[in-house]
Amino acid sequence: MRSTGRVLVVDDDDTIRELVSIALCDEGYEVMSAIHGREALERAAYWAPDLILLDMRMPVMDGWEFTRAYRRGPGPHAPIVVLTAGRDATCAATQLDADAALAKPFELESLLELVSRLIQTPLQR
Amino acid sequence: MSTLQSPDFELILSGLADLFFRLDAEGTILDYRANEPNALYAPPDLFLGKRLRHVLPPNVSQRLEDAVAQAVRSGIGGTIEYALPFPDGERTFRARLLVTQGLQVLALVNDTTEQEAAERSQRYLAQVSQALAASLDLQSTLQRVARLAVPTLGDACLVAILEESRSQPISATAHCDPVQEELLAEAHRCFPFDRAHYDLLTRRLSTGRPVFLQMASDSGLEAIARATAHLEFLRESGWETVLLASLSARGEQHGILAIASSSRSTYTQHDMVLVEEFARRAALALDNARLYEAERRARAAAQAAERRMAFLAEAGRRLSSTLDYGEIRTAVARLTVPDLADWCLVDLPAQGDSDQQIALAHTDVSREAWLRAGLEEWWASRKDSASCAHQPTEPLLVPHLAEGLAGDAGSEKEYLQWLLSLGAQAVIVVPIAVRGILMGTITLVAAESGRRFSQADLELAEELGRRVGLALDNARLYQRAQAAIKVREDFLAAAAHELKTPVTGVRGYAQLMRREMEKSGTLEPERLRRGLQVLDQQTAKLAQLVTQLLDTSRLDGGWLVLERHKTDVVALVRHVVAVVQLTAPRHTLTMSADQPVEAFVDPLRLEQVVANLLDNAIKFSLQGGAIEIDLATEGHEQLRLAVRDHGIGIPAEHRQRIFDRFYRAHAGNSFGGLGLGLYISRRIVELHGGQIVVDYPQDGGTRFVVRMPLGRQTSAKPAEGVT
Numbered sequence: 060m061r062s063t064g065r066v067l068v069v070d071d072d073d074t075i076r077e078l079v080s081i082a083l084c085d086e087g088y089e090v091m092s093a094i095h096g097r098e099a100l101e102r103a104a105y106w107a108p109d110l111i112l113l114d115m116r117m118p119v120m121d122g123w124e125f126t127r128a129y130r131r132g133p134g135p136h137a138p139i140v141v142l143t144a145g146r147d148a149t150c151a152a153t154q155l156d157a158d159a160a161l162a163k164p165f166e167l168e169s170l171l172e173l174v175s176r177l178i179q180t181p182l183q184r
Numbered sequence: 185m186s187t188l189q190s191p192d193f194e195l196i197l198s199g200l201a202d203l204f205f206r207l208d209a210e211g212t213i214l215d216y217r218a219n220e221p222n223a224l225y226a227p228p229d230l231f232l233g234k235r236l237r238h239v240l241p242p243n244v245s246q247r248l249e250d251a252v253a254q255a256v257r258s259g260i261g262g263t264i265e266y267a268l269p270f271p272d273g274e275r276t277f278r279a280r281l282l283v284t285q286g287l288q289v290l291a292l293v294n295d296t297t298e299q300e301a302a303e304r305s306q307r308y309l310a311q312v313s314q315a316l317a318a319s320l321d322l323q324s325t326l327q328r329v330a331r332l333a334v335p336t337l338g339d340a341c342l343v344a345i346l347e348e349s350r351s352q353p354i355s356a357t358a359h360c361d362p363v364q365e366e367l368l369a370e371a372h373r374c375f376p377f378d379r380a381h382y383d384l385l386t387r388r389l390s391t392g393r394p395v396f397l398q399m400a401s402d403s404g405l406e407a408i409a410r411a412t413a414h415l416e417f418l419r420e421s422g423w424e425t426v427l428l429a430s431l432s433a434r435g436e437q438h439g440i441l442a443i444a445s446s447s448r449s450t451y452t453q454h455d456m457v458l459v460e461e462f463a464r465r466a467a468l469a470l471d472n473a474r475l476y477e478a479e480r481r482a483r484a485a486a487q488a489a490e491r492r493m494a495f496l497a498e499a500g501r502r503l504s505s506t507l508d509y510g511e512i513r514t515a516v517a518r519l520t521v522p523d524l525a526d527w528c529l530v531d532l533p534a535q536g537d538s539d540q541q542i543a544l545a546h547t548d549v550s551r552e553a554w555l556r557a558g559l560e561e562w563w564a565s566r567k568d569s570a571s572c573a574h575q576p577t578e579p580l581l582v583p584h585l586a587e588g589l590a591g592d593a594g595s596e597k598e599y600l601q602w603l604l605s606l607g608a609q610a611v612i613v614v615p616i617a618v619r620g621i622l623m624g625t626i627t628l629v630a631a632e633s634g635r636r637f638s639q640a641d642l643e644l645a646e647e648l649g650r651r652v653g654l655a656l657d658n659a660r661l662y663q664r665a666q667a668a669i670k671v672r673e674d675f676l677a678a679a680a681h682e683l684k685t686p687v688t689g690v691r692g693y694a695q696l697m698r699r700e701m702e703k704s705g706t707l708e709p710e711r712l713r714r715g716l717q718v719l720d721q722q723t724a725k726l727a728q729l730v731t732q733l734l735d736t737s738r739l740d741g742g743w744l745v746l747e748r749h750k751t752d753v754v755a756l757v758r759h760v761v762a763v764v765q766l767t768a769p770r771h772t773l774t775m776s777a778d779q780p781v782e783a784f785v786d787p788l789r790l791e792q793v794v795a796n797l798l799d800n801a802i803k804f805s806l807q808g809g810a811i812e813i814d815l816a817t818e819g820h821e822q823l824r825l826a827v828r829d830h831g832i833g834i835p836a837e838h839r840q841r842i843f844d845r846f847y848r849a850h851a852g853n854s855f856g857g858l859g860l861g862l863y864i865s866r867r868i869v870e871l872h873g874g875q876i877v878v879d880y881p882q883d884g885g886t887r888f889v890v891r892m893p894l895g896r897q898t899s900a901k902p903a904e905g906v907t
Binding site: 072074075077078079081082085094095116118119144163164165166167168 | 718
């Protein structure tokens, strides 16, 4: 069964961006990636993703700044999953009012399950 | 007649009276007997057979003749007392009259002069003791002693005592004539009885017994005159004699008593004894007063010490409860008012604050705004307003500000003048120092209350200054410790992040490949190749991080040792540049090196430095672009390696610390890294005897420059460690 939906992967680490993109593509998602918050804002504006996977620590514009700017912009707003290697993934997610959090290093299975669940039951924002 | 001459009778009579007279009813002296011939008023041939009225002064003879007549009439004798003038003074007598059977009168007369004088003296001394027992403090006891001495002992009196704790004697005077007393007191004020005169008179009393001085001659007066004008005064006083006595208690001389007299030219033995006895009682009373005062002073001192201890304890309590400069300033100002001062200014500049660095307190809180306004106005009027309001080096006590400023008050003058202009009357300024470095000052001001500042207040303020200094030192150490803890925590967070990122890649790819294998039973060769590449790269990154951590640990412990070899630096740098270029497709690394550079260095460590600089250059120029590497020799002694990027640069506030351990200029912007690269690079370069600097070209970006000795001559040198 092919999954459908658009996922925007935002991470400054090339390897992780590539890894997550390949894994999601394999599942049938449409994937676009961005290397920092500003690029993500631009891409989200014209591409309208169904879900955003967001790293927190990035140059130029970090995850916190991106979230604030993204939610201030015109909707609809995709759910955000925080991906962070920080000690406080859940804490960051709570502060951001993100929809879910995943601490790096994560299990690929967990990531795919989470994406699948959030895309099938999109939250009305 | 014969009856009085009988030998038996004589024996009895000799003990009964000094003089015997037989008189008839009219007072005619019929017969006499004198046991004490000196007591006879006139020679016997002048009075035998004469009536009393022809021998004695009329007022006395009248009374005596009346008494004799009365006794004869009544047949009952009696006693009568009278006084007669003798060349050496008046003498008193008591006569007992006995009526004989032949209507004659037998008068038994005793000379009572000595007895009366002794009784008078006893009464006087009793009065003295009583009067002195009532007084307690020293000055009033002194005054009372002087007053009690006149007129009984002489016309004028000076009492002086010298206490151990004082350099000058304290004294009092009295005179029997109120007008003269005024003049004497005035002279005493104008010509104070000082230590020199005290010692002069004391020397005359070396035997401990009273000394009698004749003042008739000028030399006597000159000896005690304190000035020419004082000599004039003494001459006009017309004193003939001065009697000096020592005031001694508990075996020690504490003072002197001087009694001057203008009417008496001699003192009898009895007078001398009386003066001596008076001096003894006075000395006792003064000693009691002295002890009482000493005890009172000791008690007051103990109470003051207790108050001071309580104050300092409170100061310590409040200071220990805060580590903030601003809070310490305010706490100190509040603490001193109103207990110690009417106003208090605490000038304690902390790093980075300029406007509110002076805390102030006023007894009347509503006046604080006024004081603050005055302070700001004064401050604005000064040119170097950035510095301390004043720079005292020593604790300063100005007990009377108006007078203190008349003289040269030194560098404080301007500040004190300003305080004076606001109504300050007395000022204490003490330093706040930390480990010998002046950090600020505390100014205590006495104004509205009219309080006075003593040496003890100054000492208390100094102690307060010291305690504030200690509190600040503690605060500084605490803040430093906190900062160190924060740096370490930040480092741990960054290290966790840095280590987890490659692990995420490695595990993710492993899972991705396994997943594909499980789903389709096979693995696409391209995906396998890419997977292995990622595993390789990410584990290399992990290894590099671990190496950095180990290097830091080695550097901190002093165990990092250089292994120098003769190295072709151009080839070494070219190799690193080529390797790094592979990982940075968005950047163009260009290297220029116009000659071969050979140096005696640790090649692995130098590679590490070059790689670190290139990593930084790439990391901080995200959008890619040119990175220029330039290698050259400077003279024959050193090499210069410059790495220039065109990235985001380093904000000015971070530039000082970029070579510090764990320091990350872009920490907030979430650039990766442990903050160790530049630190390790700097230490490696320093180990080679070189240095690393950074400059910021006008057109942006950053340029790191490493200078390092070529080290050609040091080939014999063994491996070097960090010292």
